[in-house]
Structure formats: C-alpha cells, structure tokens
Amino acid sequence: RIHFTLSAPAHGWLGIGFNENAGLKGTYLIMGNVKDGRPMVMEHYVLSPGDYRPILDLGGTSSLGDITGQEFEDKTTIRFSVPVMLDQIYKKQLGKGKSFHLLMAYSSADDFQHHSMMRTSAKITL
Numbered sequence: 001r002i003h004f005t006l007s008a009p010a011h012g013w014l015g016i017g018f019n020e021n022a023g024l025k026g027t028y029l030i031m032g033n034v035k036d037g038r039p040m041v042m043e044h045y046v047l048s049p050g051d052y053r054p055i056l057d058l059g060g061t062s063s064l065g066d067i068t069g070q071e072f073e074d075k076t077t078i079r080f081s082v083p084v085m086l087d088q089i090y091k092k093q094l095g096k097g098k099s100f101h102l103l104m105a106y107s108s109a110d111d112f113q114h115h116s117m118m119r120t121s122a123k124i125t126l
Helices: none
Strands: 002-008 014-019 028-035 038-048 051-054 065-072 075-082 099-106 118-125
Touching: 002 014, 002 099, 028 065, 028 075, 038 065, 038 075
Parallel strands: none
Antiparallel strands: 002 075, 014 028, 014 099, 028 038, 038 051, 065 075, 099 118
16 A cells, blocks of 8 residues: 655645646546545546546546545645555556646635645656
8 A cells, every 4th residue: 555644734625647648638636625523535536627536526436545534724635545556447556656747726615616726747657
C-alpha cells in the first residue's frame, strides 16, 4: 500500500489525483474532508473537466484504507492508503517507476462539488 498525508491551511476538502496525461479527463482523483470530527475519503474518476464522479457510482469498489483525519485551528489533515497495484478501470497502477501528472487541490468547503481555492499539478515519477 501507499500511504498519503494531505494537509491544507483551510477547513474543507483536500484532493490528490493521478493521470498519465496533463489534462483532467481520466484522472484518478481521491478527495477527503473532516466533517463533524469524522474523516471521509472517496475515490473519484474525472470523465471531463468539471465532471468527476465517485467510483462507487460508476460501478467500481473502494480500495481505500487507514483513513484518519482532523481539523484544528485553520488546518485540515487527512491520511489514507491505497494498494500499489490497482486493477480497476477507473484507477491507476501506482507502482515504483510509474510517471504521472500529479494534481493537488483544496477548498474552504467540505462539499466535494465546491470549487477549489488552490490547485496545482506537477509531473512525478514514483
């Protein structure tokens, strides 16, 4: 499994996405928040810019584990893990040596449909 920790200077959702291409279409997107003291993390798939849907709604299954999270002062932190080798249509194989465009974003709202207040991307190799 790969373990992730995401943190942002806001109370709202945080997201990380993986795509072989620079565009948003086809991105395996993981979003999480902490609401009423409870962390929630969901996997999404980006069908087109602005149209991302939970993988569960598309017929996939969740691969997430080790979910924790907290909000304090002006900061949200979530932690989770995913298997290195994902063999589902909407997910990416995250093995060592794989290259991706990594998307990172966060919002000041817990609603996953709310626009991000910060978004950036970088080309990485695991």
